Amino acid sequence: MTCPVTIRIQEDDFDIAREIALLTNSRTDIGAVVSFSGICRADEESAKVAALTLEHYPGMAEEEIGRHVDEATSRWPLNGVTVIHRVGRFMPGQNIVLVLTASQHRQAAFHAAEFLMDYLKTSAPFWKKEESATGTGWVEAHARDDEAAARWTKP
């Protein structure tokens, strides 16, 4: 089973339909594609977010995502994976991250997409800085994200 992997970190926006078409391109062995997109949200707990700036560790970010994609492809029968993470400054409503997982059946694709997103949030080296009416500050990591990632290591 071939499982092409695309990992990109870019400032530009992505086109979900185009990325899905590239993943499934003239193949007939794929029965399911799961698509997750993370979008810049205006409403945080404290204040209205005016903009988000995403910083990353070039080199390590790609490698760390690659390590988790490798783990996902060893855990589930996947026919393709695409992970695109944008960096730069974003307004509410703009795309930040895209995860696509393709498989013969939906279950593997759903699980792998969720697994990849849980690890993207807790171990890929990206940091968000938030601008709002009350000022500018780095987003704090959430314990709920660590808990979400930890469930994949339970026996």
Place this chain on the structure above:
Amino acid sequence: MKVKYFAWVRERVGKAEETIEPPATVRTVEELIAWLSGQSEAYAHAFERPKVIRAAIDRAHVKQDAAIAGAREIAFFPPMTGG
């Protein structure tokens, strides 16, 4: 060795990267954090809560008890908030 800083660690240190030569007695990530903290107010501020700081050696996550011998690049940063 080259050291890189990200997010608020970078802002507090006041630079994104530098080359350092810690003494041979500095053997682990934890000891390097303590040594850097003694270099100036800026480092002390960046590393004031050392347990919160995450580290990577040669672009892979490590725990703070990891040995730094042979490392080409060490990075310090806060817990990650991407995705």
